[in-house]
Amino acid sequence: MKGIVMEIQEDKVIVLTKEGSFLEVNRNNRTLDIGQEIIIDTNKKLKRQIIRRFVSVAAAFILLITTGYGVYGYYTPYGYINVDINPSVEIAYNLYNRVIDLKGLNEDGNILIAKIKDYRNKPIENVINEVIDTAVEEAYVKPEEENVILITITEKKDKVDDEKIYKSIDSHIKEKVKNTQVVLMEGDTNIYKKANKDKVSPGKLMLIKEALDLNKDIKFEEVAKKPVKEIMRMIKEAKKQKNKEEIEELERKVGKEKIEKFKNEKQERMRFNKDKLYTEIRKDKKEKEKDKLKEKDKLEGKEIEKARKHEIKKDEEEKEIEKDKIEEYIEKDQKRYSKEKNQDKLEKPKEEKQEDLTVSDNEREQDNKDKVDKLEERNKSKRRDENKYKHDKKEQNKEKKDKEEDKDKNEDEQKYKDED
Secondary structure, eight states, rough: OEEEEEOOSSEEEEEEEETSSSEEEEOOOOOOTTTTTEOOOOSSOSEEEEEESSOOOHHHHHHHHHHHHHHHHTTTTTEEEEEESSEEEEEEETTTEEEEEEEEEHHHHHHHHHHHOOOTTTTTTHHHHHHHHHHHHHHOOOSOOEEEEEEEEEESSOOOHHHHHHHHHHHHHHHSSSSSSEEEEEEOHHHHHHHHHHHHHHHHHHHHHHHHHHHHHSSSSHHSSSOHHHHHHHHHHHHHHHHHHHHHHHHHHHHHHHHHHHHHHHHHTTSSHHHHHHHHHHHHHHHHOOOHHHHHHHHHHHHHHHHHHHHHHHHHHHHHHHHHHHHHHHHHHHHHHHHHHHHHHHHHHHHHHHHHHHHHHHHHHHHHHHHHHHHHHHHHHHHHHHHHHHHHHHHHHHHHOOOOOOOOHHHHHHHHHHHO
């Protein structure tokens, strides 16, 4: 067991223990200082228990003039515990988890602590239970009504056993008043300072902030005047209304069947899985877009097939026209040739005419053949150019469609991200 040296005598030492007792132990020729923390041998019988919980005049004087760490630590607040019902009370405790101060934060709180006399050096949970007992006696906690007790722990240094405190308070209040809910919250020094400035407890300040976040129409001063039970009721109703609005919004987007499914899941899990719901929305939209693309591709395929057939028909018509032109040209050329041949018969002997006609026929046939080849080559080149144009156009349409899909996808992702 450890204790703090409060007074040094020739062969004895007065020590303050963690439990709040003043003990006289043997010095054993040790060199000690006032305020030094020492280990007390519990195996040996302690000589005398001087004081328990109550400080003598001499020891109190020593405490006042001593500047050692142990004494300073005993009377320095290491944390605060606020109890809010409607009375708001603040309990300050030291490094030994002993209560060193008790004050009211509102008028009802001052009335309550005036009834509590013996609280110094007691364990934290004992004093909290005394505060609750007094609140029951003064009818701040009523057995016939539903009650809420808010406990807020603000720790500056050493961490207190909040679970032990909660269990002690919860079991104690159930013995007194059945229908009472104990709510335990943890604050920090920043919240504590802000709460002191606003003249409320840290826990009540956190509840007020939550209520203001949920309802922008109410004011701080209006909520601060209400008891904890009423503020928690406001928060519960605001959350319920917000949840209802979210469900209505989702019903408009997804439909009643899917929202009913997610409502049942929420009742089981006590929360609504919005991420899963939005995944379903995106999936439905993607399926619809996929169907639209298929329909579009189908229509485009029909248009392409129709255009291809039209081009084939057009090519065939052009070939027929070219063929008619070639035949017309050959016919005219034959007529011209016949006319020239008749003229040659009159001017030249028969053999010379026959020879010239043979040569001319061969040249004419070769010339006609060259013209037909050139015409066919030109038609082939034209068809190649048309096929290349169609292919390039199809690639451009595909590239344009991919860009549009990427753009829609990015817009959807941004939209769902904003909604989340």
